[in-house]
Amino acid sequence: MTPALVATSHGTSSPAGRRAVAALVEAVRRRLPHVQVHDAFVDVQTPTPDDVVAHLGRPAVVVPLLLAPGFHVRVDVARAASAPGCTAAATLGPDDRLVGVLVRRLLAAGACDEDVVVLASAGSSDPVAQACFETVARDLSAAIGQIVPVGYVGGTGRPLADVVAAARVDGSDRRVVATSLLLAPGFFQDRVAAADVDVVTRPLLDDGPVDPRLVDLVVDRYAAAVTTSPAQRGWSGTG
The missing domain is CATH 3.40.50.1400 (Rossmann fold)
Incomplete structure (x- = not known):
């Protein structure tokens, strides 16, 4: 079973920020048409990665759309990734x-x-x-x-x-x-x-086209985590 990708960003009340992150996640979906890609957020927005993982009922990789390790990676991402069949990917930075x-x-x-x-x-x-x-x-x-x-x-x-x-x-x-x-x-x-x-300068994401390097980065973080995912060592789920 191919693990789902839970794209976990910080969350923001900024409409422009929401559009920018959503555009990155959508670009990842287009790059990985055979992978279920789900949005999740550690603050401000919902659903949380915990909620997404709980409802999936399948292996998943929680990919933090965060630029560095920190509290949300140690706590929110790690907690979601502790579910059976799940694992966490590395942050986007440094790269x-x-x-x-x-x-x-x-x-x-x-x-x-x-x-x-x-x-x-x-x-x-x-x-x-x-x-x-x-x-x-x-x-x-x-x-x-x-x-x-x-x-x-x-x-x-x-x-x-x-x-x-x-x-x-x-x-x-x-x-x-x-x-x-x-x-x-x-x-x-x-x-x-x-x-x-x-x-x-503008942030890494804005209302313009998503830089392909950022899409590559998310996809590579997912792929690297899949190789060590519990799903690759045998998972009790079906589907």
Whole structure:
């Protein structure tokens, strides 16, 4: 039995954010026509991954549409994935494909070599998540040829406002560009947009076409988890 894919995002009250995430999940459905793909959310929206898994009655892989490990992965995703025949996939980050999308967003925003680039993240109190964001920053630094510091608009870690202030301390007239390490429009993207920066890139997902690299990433996370799924070792369900 092919495990279902439970695409689990954070959830948002932003209509634009909901459309953006839904577009990613729909793109995954088109890529995997023989797999049941279900939406789930750890906050704000319903159903929860627990509810989805409980109603499936079949093997499933809970794929977190989250950029780094953290509370929701340790608690919500892990709890849903503990059901018989289920397993959890890795988070979307860190991954070179995220960096590729970030570079594309910078180019689309008109960023140039003379700009100072900072990476804007929602943040987390989880040190593993923070290390993940720092890894993305290092990889982005290598990709664009300048050191890219990370600033947070939530959780713990160095606030974005402090990172931007440090970028402006030399008194030069170089623009400061905040590249958004956020999955979709919503509360945190609004906080990034309110920062004292000259340019803010769009989040990884928006109302435009879904970048194929993000679809690839979700599909690959699912495929990797399927190989270790309890369903592959024999599951008592039928269907």
